[in-house]
Structure formats: structure tokens, C-alpha cells
Amino acid sequence: xxxxxxxxxxLTLCLVGGAMVAPAMAADPIEALAATCxxxxxxxxxxxxxxxxxIGGQSEAYLRMLMLEWxxxxxxxxxxxxxxxxxxxxxxxxxxxxxAAKPWVPSxxxxxxxxxxxxxxxxxxxxTCHGERGGQPSDSATPRLNGQWAMYLEMELNKYxxxxxxxxxxxxxxxxxxxxxxxxxxxxxFMAVQxxx
Amino acid sequence: MNSVNRRSxxxxxxxxxxxxxxxxxxxxxxxxxxxxxxxVGGGFGGAAAAKYIKLxxxxxxxxxxxxxxTYTACPLSNEVISGHRTLESLQTRYGGLTARGINIVQRWVxxxxxxxxxxxxxxxxxxxxxALVMAPGIDFTWGSVEGYTLAASEQMPHAYKAGxxxxxxxxxxxAMKDGEVCIxxxxxxxxxxxxxxxxxxxQIAHYLQHHGKGKSKILILDPNDSFSKKGLFEQAWKTxxxxxxxxxxxxxxxxVVRVNPATHTCYTTFGEHKGSVINIIPAHTAxxxxxxxxxxxxxxxxxxxxxxxxxxxHKDIYPVGDxxxxxxxxxxxxxxxxxxxxxxxxxxxxAIVAKxxxxxxxxxxxxxxxxSLAAPDYGFSVVHVxxxxxxxxxxxxxxxxxxxxxxxxxxxRLEAEYANGxxxxxxxxxxx
Numbered sequence: 278x279x280x281x282x283x284x285x286x287x288l289t290l291c292l293v294g295g296a297m298v299a300p301a302m303a304a305d306p307i308e309a310l311a312a313t314c315x316x317x318x319x320x321x322x323x324x325x326x327x328x329x330x331x332i333g334g335q336s337e338a339y340l341r342m343l344m345l346e347w348x349x350x351x352x353x354x355x356x357x358x359x360x361x362x363x364x365x366x367x368x369x370x371x372x373x374x375x376x377a378a379k380p381w382v383p384s385x386x387x388x389x390x391x392x393x394x395x396x397x398x399x400x401x402x403x404x405t406c407h408g409e410r411g412g413q414p415s416d417s418a419t420p421r422l423n424g425q426w427a428m429y430l431e432m433e434l435n436k437y438x439x440x441x442x443x444x445x446x447x448x449x450x451x452x453x454x455x456x457x458x459x460x461x462x463x464x465x466x467f468m469a470v471q472x473x474x
Numbered sequence: 475m476n477s478v479n480r481r482s483x484x485x486x487x488x489x490x491x492x493x494x495x496x497x498x499x500x501x502x503x504x505x506x507x508x509x510x511x512x513x514v515g516g517g518f519g520g521a522a523a524a525k526y527i528k529l530x531x532x533x534x535x536x537x538x539x540x541x542x543x544t545y546t547a548c549p550l551s552n553e554v555i556s557g558h559r560t561l562e563s564l565q566t567r568y569g570g571l572t573a574r575g576i577n578i579v580q581r582w583v584x585x586x587x588x589x590x591x592x593x594x595x596x597x598x599x600x601x602x603x604x605a606l607v608m609a610p611g612i613d614f615t616w617g618s619v620e621g622y623t624l625a626a627s628e629q630m631p632h633a634y635k636a637g638x639x640x641x642x643x644x645x646x647x648x649a650m651k652d653g654e655v656c657i658x659x660x661x662x663x664x665x666x667x668x669x670x671x672x673x674x675x676x677q678i679a680h681y682l683q684h685h686g687k688g689k690s691k692i693l694i695l696d697p698n699d700s701f702s703k704k705g706l707f708e709q710a711w712k713t714x715x716x717x718x719x720x721x722x723x724x725x726x727x728x729x730v731v732r733v734n735p736a737t738h739t740c741y742t743t744f745g746e747h748k749g750s751v752i753n754i755i756p757a758h759t760a761x762x763x764x765x766x767x768x769x770x771x772x773x774x775x776x777x778x779x780x781x782x783x784x785x786x787x788h789k790d791i792y793p794v795g796d797x798x799x800x801x802x803x804x805x806x807x808x809x810x811x812x813x814x815x816x817x818x819x820x821x822x823x824x825a826i827v828a829k830x831x832x833x834x835x836x837x838x839x840x841x842x843x844x845x846s847l848a849a850p851d852y853g854f855s856v857v858h859v860x861x862x863x864x865x866x867x868x869x870x871x872x873x874x875x876x877x878x879x880x881x882x883x884x885x886x887r888l889e890a891e892y893a894n895g896x897x898x899x900x901x902x903x904x905x906x
Contacts, residue, residue: 300531303827309836312526312820315903316813317843317896320529325902326895328888355877355888356843356855363841363859363873429895432888441882 310368311375322376324384327428334381338417341373346445353442381412383424388466396467399460402452403468412474427469434461507535509830512593512603514583514763516540516568518547519795519815520609522904524576526823534830537577537601539593543567545905548667549812550847550897551636555644556677558850564636570906586767588788605826608769608776608785608793609819610761611635612666612810615774618757619659620732629735630752634661634670646751647678652687657740657749659695659730661757664775666796666810668702669846669856671755672721676707676848679715693747694721695740697729702809703846703856703876710848730754760797767791775799780862781838782825783818792822801860806869809858813896814842816904838862845893853890 302308314332318324322333332340346352348361348369361369388396403422406415411422422430437444437453438461444450456464508531513524516538524538546565553559568578581595592602614632616623622630633643647656656678660671675692682690700723701707711719722728732741733754740747740754759765759774769776769787776793777786778800785791795815801808808814817840824836840860847853854877859870877889 300533300827300831302530303824303831303836304833306837308530309820309824310839312824313817313839313841315899316816316841317892317899319899319902324895324899326898328891328895329899355885356857356892359857359874360841360843360859361873363861363870426895428891432891436884436888439884441884 307371307375311372314372314376321379321382323379323382324426324429327426328432330425330429331382331384332376333379335377335420336414336417337373337377339414339420340376341370342418344369344373351443352445353436381421381424383472384426384469386424386427386466386469388427388470392463392466393470395460396463396465399456399464400467402455403464406448407468408474410471410474411468412471421474422468423471423474425469427466430465430468431462434465508533509604510535510537510602511605511607511826512601513538513607513609514586514593515609515611515761515795516542516545516578517609517611517795517815518812518900518904519611519819520607521545521568521571522816522819523607523609523792523794523823524571525574525904525906526820527827528574528576530823530827531831532575534827535577536575537579538568538571539579539581539583539595539601540568541580541582541596543580546636546640547812547897547901548634548636548670549900550893551633551640552670552674552677553847553850554636554640555633555647555674556681557644557648558677561636561640566901566905568905570902583763586763586791588767588791591790604790604830606791607819607822607826608764608767608791608797609795609815610763610797612758612796613761615757615759618661619730619754621735622733622754622756626733626735627754630733630754632755633674633753634666634755643751643753647681648685650682650687650690650750653689654687654750655748656682656690656692656751656753657695657747658692658753659740659755660698660701661755662697663804664799664807664810665755665758667844668809668811669707669844671696671753672701672703672707673846673848674753675719675721676710676715676846679711679718680849683715683718688718690718692719693749694719695728695730695742695747696721697724699723699725702844703854705879706854706876707846707848709879710852710854714849714852758796760793764793764797769793769797771799773799778818780865780867781835783822783838784825792826794818794822801867802869806858808840808860808867809842809844809856811842811844812900812904813844814840814858816900817841819904840867843896845889845896847890847893848886849890851890852886853888853893854886855889855892 318332324331347354347358407422437449513520524536528536583593585594592600631639631643633639727742727744730740776797783792796810821838842858845855856876857874859873861868
């Protein structure tokens with residue numbers, strides 16, 4: 278009903294004002310909710326802070342699963358769980374859909390050639406599920422890694438590797454633990470500098 | 475065309491003398507704009523409001539009035555004092571907003587007429603508005619501590635508006651000799667960046683500890699009886715800087731009532747304390763222009779309507795950021811943080827754009843995340859989520875709260891890095 282009134286108002290304005298067109302962003306309620314994520318994850322989910330992941334263009338299933346696991350406490354988080362307890366499951370689903378519809382934008386990053394080279398050598402631990410360059414996940418619950426921030430990837434991999442906190446993904450733990458400490462850094466940087474899929 | 479005093483607007487721009495300010499998009503936007511929004515103040519709240527209005531509706535003419543060409547962010551500025559960051563790393567200019575078609579006018583606003591809906595700038599030029607975003611930040615109440623004047627702040631820096639004051643405090647801390655005392659005197663609540671003084675104590679301790687001055691002490695003389703993230707700070711102080719930081723609450727005669735800069739002395743009601751470095755942070759109110767415009771309550775803060783961030787005092791004026799007081803007082807008020815300011819700005823922007831377009835007001839969402847760094851690799855946070863119910867701000871008690879006290883060490887390391895990542899993103903969210 279509300280929406281219908283909004284549309285009617287907008288239509289009236291168009292007729293009266295001529296050039297006045299109701300802007301889509303102001304009309305769609307998801308925009309205001311999604312804007313609460315921009316503070317840390319960037320406009321359209323493109324982060325410019327190396328410890329904060331880009332989320333725009335990750336799959337809907339992956340984003341929703343993560344948020345619900347943080348909210349319930351099934352997955353450890355330093356900060357996100359406390360935030361998500363303030364969002365309903367419906368809002369979480371809507372946010373996952375919203376950010377999944379945004380384009381995936383690999384970040385501009387550089388790493389020394391040797392680091393990237395070494396990273397590629399050990400990347401077979403990752404590529405089965407995430408794709409050759411991290412951009413072709415094997416299923417919808419697996420994130421893209423190509424062009425994700427190296428620091429963020431390293432921090433996440435170390436979480437799995439150190440196994441000090443509650444993370445539900447057994448396969449990730451197993452593979453991360455097979456990596457040496459230096460390899461965590463190298464493979465994170467290998468994925469981070471990938472521009473293509 | 476709106477009732478814009480276009481001639482004096484252009485005169486104002488010409489008087490500034492910078493061609494870059496009167497951009498081509500300005501002229502075009504003015505000719506076809508459906509409404510004009512003026513934003514007073516180019517901090518996090520003002521910049522984000524300007525950006526999001528323009529982002530949501532490019533046909534609205536948006537003018538940001540800010541006297542400074544460069545903005546220096548306060549978050550993480552305590553790291554400048556300890557030498558872990560440069561002041562430049564906290565600075566930005568307004569090119570990002572100009573590129574979005576926002577007019578930047580480098581002036582002070584000297585008056586607001588909420589009835590005629592006109593603001594006056596230094597030099598006398600005027601700008602009319604359909605909606606006004608008021609984001610002046612805070613002003614200090616000089617004299618809230620007897621003897622603490624603007625002149626005294628050159629000897630006893632407040633360092634609570636990032637810039638030269640931050641560098642002055644840094645210089646003084648670096649000149650401390652081992653065994654000397656640094657006094658930090660926080661302001662009475664409410665004040666901007668509630669964990670700021672306590673984070674500062676940790677950052678100064680970190681500097682002293684790593685520069686052969688570990689016998690030095692930091693004494694916090696507090697008018698308040700508690701503080702933000704208290705348990706986390708006390709844990710961090712004890713773990714990282716044992717014996718270096720002492721906190722005296724108001725109830726134990728912690729309140730500094732008078733200072734003598736000449737003798738480096740702070741006087742409390744019953745005692746006196748000497749320090750080679752004295753950091754006095756005076757009491758705050760909303761920025762003067764907000765108070766002059768009749769937007770402030772008896773305590774000097776701007777009250778707002780939860781659904782829109784519109785002032786409770788004047789129609790079509792939207793106060794955002796540190797100048798506001800909002801939420802469930804006294805415990806669950808909205809913290810005066812950059813994150814909160816940006817969040818409030820988005821709510822105000824949504825309400826303004828909806829109103830101009832005759833659309834229903836969007837559901838407002840208020841979220842805050844605030845990180846503190848007790849050391850470069852030791853961070854923690856507080857999260858706030860608010861809902862609006864029956865036109866009241868409600869703090870969602872099931873959500874939010876502080877980082878756990880008992881947690882694996884990795885949590886502190888992660889949150890330290892998140893603080894840095896958050897900073898880059900919030901700067902971009904407001905200014906780019």
C-alpha cells in the first residue's frame with residue numbers, strides 16, 4: 278500500500294514538475310539498509326581498506342550463510358556477530374541479494390613477483406574450490422578470492438590455520454593447516470593481484 | 475527556480491577567488507535543479523550527507539559550506555601522538571565531493587534564518603535552501619575548567635580537534651623524561667569520541683614504554699565515574715602497560731576544576747596534581763552556529779526526530795554528527811563518533827531526498843561501530859544498533875555491545891587491523 282502511494286506521488290510529481298523524476302535510490306527501501314554496510318565495506322560493497330573484504334559481487338548464498346552464522350554464533354567473528362544480532366533474518370537475506378547483484382571489482386593491489394610466484398606454487402590448496410585464479414568458485418557457497426584484499430585473505434586464512442576460534446568449515450581448516458606461515462602470506466597475495474577470474 | 479539569491483551566491487564564490495570552486499556542473503545543476511540543499515560543515519556528517527543526497531538524486535543542487543580546504547579526521551589521531559601515524563594520513567580535501575557535482579564554498583556560515591530559510595556567509599553573501607543539513611561538530615566551553623583558555627591550550631593542549639593541537643601534544647609527550655607524569659583530563663559527558671581520552675592514555679603509554687621512559691606515569695583525572703569500554707581499557711592497560719596508567723574517577727576527587735599553566739598544575743576540589751604534560755579536554759557543546767540558529771537545547775545540543783534526523787526546533791533543518799544528542803539518555807545515547815555521524819547523515823539524506831520527491835520517508839537505520847587501539851596490534855570495539863519505535867530511538871539490547879573481555883588474543887589483533895580498514899572505508903564513504 279505504502280509503495281503504491283509512493284508510486285502515485287512520484288507519478289504526480291512527474292506530471293506536474295516535468296523534469297522531476299523520482300530517483301530509484303530514494304524509492305527502494307533496501308538502499309537505506311545497505312547503506313549501513315558502506316561505512317566499512319564501501320559503496321556497492323567495494324572496500325578500500327585492506328583488512329575489510331569487498332562484498333559486492335560475492336554470491337548471495339555465501340553472503341547469507343556467513344551473516345546468519347555470525348548472527349547465531351555458529352561462526353566466530355570479532356565484530357560482525359554483534360552487528361548482525363540487530364538485523365532480522367529477512368534483512369540479512371535482502372542484504373545478501375543486494376550485494377550479490379553488484380559487480381565484483383578486484384582491488385588494485387601489488388605484490389613482489391617472487392611472492393606472487395611462490396603463492397601460485399601452493400595455490401592448488403585453494404583452486405579446486407575457488408578456481409584457478411580464485412574467481413571461479415565451484416559452488417554458490419564459496420567466495421571469490423581474485424582481487425580480494427591480501428591482508429584480509431591472510432587474516433582469514435590464519436584464523437583457519439591457527440584453529441583458535443570457532444569456524445564451521447572443516448575443509449578450509451584442513452587445507453589452511455597444510456600451509457606454512459610464509460605460504461599463507463604468499464598465496465593471499467597471489468589471489469589478491471588477480472584481475473581476471 | 476528556487477528562491478536562491480543567485481547573484482550573491484555567485485558573488486560569494488567569486489570572492490573566494492578560486493575558479494575551481496565555481497565548477498561547470500554547478501551552473502548546470504542550478505539551472506535545472508529541483509531543489510537546493512545547503513550543508514553547514516564538512517566533517518564526516520556534513521560530507522556524507524552532501525554525498526548521499528547527490529548520490530540518491532543528482533537533480534538536487536547541493537552546496538557544502540566549510541571554511542577549511544583540508545579536513546583532518548579525529549579517529550585514530552591518538553596514533554599521531556604515539557608516532558604510529560602521520561597527521562597527513564588523517565587528512566582529505568573536498569575534490570571527491572566536487573567530482574560528484576557538489577558545490578564547495580570555503581566560508582563560515584555566520585547566520586541561519588530558519589523562517590526565511592536563508593544562511594549568511596562571511597562577507598555577507600546569502601544562500602537560500604529548501605533543506606539545511608547542520609553539521610558543525612562541537613565547540614569547547616572555554617572556562618569549563620577555570621584558567622583553561624584558548625591561550626592556555628597552547629601550553630596544555632586539548633588535542634581534541636585533530637590538527638596542530640595533536641602535533642603539539644605529540645611534541646610535548648616526546649619531550650617527556652623517564653619518570654615524568656602526563657595528565658589527561660577528559661571532559662564531562664556527553665563528549666565526542668567517548669573512548670578517546672582512554673585510548674590516548676594507552677597510546678601515550680605505548681610511546682613511553684618503547685622509548686626508554688617506562689617509569690613515567692599517565693594520570694587520568696576524570697570528572698566522570700565511568701567511561702566507554704572501561705573493562706576493555708583496564709584489561710589492556712594492565713596487560714600492556716602495567717603500573718603506568720592510573721584513573722581517578724569524579725567520585726574520588728578526579729574532577730579538575732582549575733589549572734595553572736605557568737606552574738603545570740591541575741587543581742581538583744580537594745587536591746592538586748603536577749604534570750610535565752597536561753592534556754585538558756574542556757566540556758563540549760554543539761558548534762556555535764547550531765546554537766545561534768536556535769537548534770540547541772538548554773544543555774547546548776541539537777535534538778532530532780528519530781525518523782528523519784530533522785531538528786525538533788526548526789522545520790527543514792537536519793542536524794547530524796557530534797552536534798546532535800539522540801538516543802535513550804543517559805546510558806544509551808548515540809555516541810558522538812564518525813561512524814554514527816555518517817549513519818545519521820545517510821538517514822537525513824534519505825529523508826530530505828524523499829521529501830523533495832514526494833516519496834514516503836525511508837525506514838531509518840542507525841548503526842555504530844567504534845574501534846579503539848590500545849597498541850598497534852591490540853584493538854577492540856563497541857557496536858550500537860538502534861531501532862525507531864513509536865518515534866523514539868531504541869537501543870537494541872540483543873545486539874551490539876563491547877568486544878568480549880575473555881577472548882583468544884587473535885580478536886584483539888583482528889580488531890586492530892579492522893580499525894585501520896574501517897578508517898579507509900569511512901573516509902571514502904564520506905568524502906569520495
